[in-house]
Amino acid sequence: MIMKLKYTSILLSGALLFSAASCKKELVKINQNPNNSQIAQPDYLLTAATKATADTYWGVANTMESSLLFVQYWAKIQYTDPDRYILTNSAFQELWTVGYSKSIVNFNQIIKLGDAQANPNYKGVALVLRSWVFTLLTDAYGNIPYKQAVSIDQYLTPAYDNQRDVYFALLDDLKAAQAALDPAGKAIAGDVIYGNNIALWKKFANSLRLRIALRIADREPAKAKQVLADIQAEGGAYISSNAEIAQLVYLDSPNQNPVSNLFDTRDDYRVSKTTVDKLTALNDPRLPVYVSKTQDATPQGYVGIPNGLLVGDASNLGFTKTSKPGAYFRAPHAPAVIISYAEVLFDRAEAAARGLTTENAADLYKQAVTASLKQYSIADADVATYTALPAVQYDAANYKKSIGEQKWIALFGQGLEAFAEWRRLDYPQLQPAVAGTLNGKIPVRFIYPGTEQSLNGASYKAAVANQGADVLTTKLWFDVN
Known part of the structure; x- marks a missing residue:
């Protein structure tokens, strides 16, 4: 159903909203390229x-x-x-x-x-x-x-x-x-x-x-x-x-998903303990879709981290012992x-x-x-x-x-x-x-x-x-x- 067109970065030219109050509108008309379509x-x-x-x-x-x-x-x-x-x-x-x-x-x-x-x-x-x-x-x-x-x-x-x-x-x-x-x-x-x-x-x-x-x-x-x-x-x-x-x-x-783009270069995020605990308690079959297993083997397999920890407390939980979002959401x-x-x-x-x-x-x-x-x-x-x-x-x-x-x-x-x-x-x-x-x-x-x-x-x-x-x-x- 989705038409997979090549995405274009072309956007309508114009001043950014709220930042051009001092500009003269006439400049828009003056600064036009006669060799390009203006429509x-x-x-x-x-x-x-x-x-x-x-x-x-x-x-x-x-x-x-x-x-x-x-x-x-x-x-x-x-x-x-x-x-x-x-x-x-x-x-x-x-x-x-x-x-x-x-x-x-x-x-x-x-x-x-x-x-x-x-x-x-x-x-x-x-x-x-x-x-x-x-x-x-x-x-x-x-x-x-x-x-x-x-x-x-x-x-x-x-x-x-x-x-x-x-x-x-x-x-x-x-x-x-x-x-x-x-x-x-x-x-x-x-x-x-x-x-x-x-x-x-x-x-x-x-x-x-x-x-x-x-x-x-x-x-x-x-x-x-x-x-x-x-x-x-x-x-x-x-x-x-x-x-x-x-x-x-x-x-x-x-043109990949922004989540995929981020995880290509950064490792800041894990799934919240709130989400993992809820899905686990319900034996929710979406758990392996939403959450990745820990890189290192853990008894639970899926380990979320509490929200809002101090930096040291968060990192001490271990990057390889806590769960990233599922591969489904990190796919391009x-x-x-x-x-x-x-x-x-x-x-x-x-x-x-x-x-x-x-x-x-x-x-x-x-x-x-x-x-x-x-x-x-x-x-x-x-x-x-x-x-x-x-x-x-x-x-x-x-x-x-x-x-x-x-x-x-x-x-x-x-x-x-x-x-x-x-x-x-x-x-x-x-x-x-x-x-x-x-x-x-x-x-x-x-x-x-x-x-x-x-x-x-x-x-x-x-x-x-x-x-x-x-x-x-x-x-x-x-x-x-």
Whole structure:
């Protein structure tokens, strides 16, 4: 299903967001090469912007050095400061900078080109991907520029929008994308996710609408219910098999998965003891997929390390006596999963449990667990054994615990999404880092990049005044408990 195009590094030229306030717009017109086309092609932009976004989403700063540690999938065996929550505002620069200056800028341009070329499928695909990027940003930081960020040529120091308003606007954008996408319409090129299968893009759009509906469900249950009713009224479908997972499948070097790229040269990371202990206690058949056996033989075979150890304590555990992430996740071609079939089923189960739909929550939950196991080619007999375990059975009296714990296992590797869902569902109940620096707390947001204070100071100050202190422990709007 994935079109394995050679990834291009060409991205739309333009000033970096928030850093060009003093530049004259006329210079853009003057500094043009008369020998080159000044109109970017949507297919090249689509490939490049998708790749740049996936690299950031699955890369070092936003996963390996932060969200994968916060949700205790991974832990650090050396240079342990990030695992102890010792992080500066520069640590969170990449998601913001790439999200705005490469991803959103380029998806905005594709939307314009789709209109200019009378190809609404380009517009619809770009709206879906832009909505995903904005979701990543608001999930991580809270209040963010949205309205003015979609017209950055007019607003070089954009105002921040409240998180509630951002989510509501993204639901509108995704509804518009759904209407624009037409499987019988003009073909698109450069699509490295679904290879011009527009019917699957429509399912992807609905699946993102479902995800956002649940983000707001604790605050705005009526709106969440209306979103799901709209999707049903439109006759819309969701991602409905593992073959339809929204993901970017990586290629060989230099276009390999960022995790593979990192482990080629560094050895900082091991799987968290929290993850290994949970999988071991459940005799979870995903254990050998998620976790590598220790290089030196150990009684357990799989050994995780506690999060947030002091450097000496971590290294004393032994590099060859502790487990790296599984070979599946360190392979060059490992996919960057954006939204899985299992996640969609968990979301549908939760929507039913909340009374937002009339579907059967228990059945959907079991389907979700099964889909996650089958995503990693677990044998049918092992699936049946696992789903029959009392500890895995759905508990209607505490759906957040059942769904939260199994969804956390299913989202392994998807640091940013797991971080958002752990904050929203409050399961699993994680213990703070051993030598953590937040007075017994775990981070619940990213800090705004330091460049915002220096280059967009007035908007930054207004956002902080509205949302709360710009620190790791300030809860965001959607995180109510």
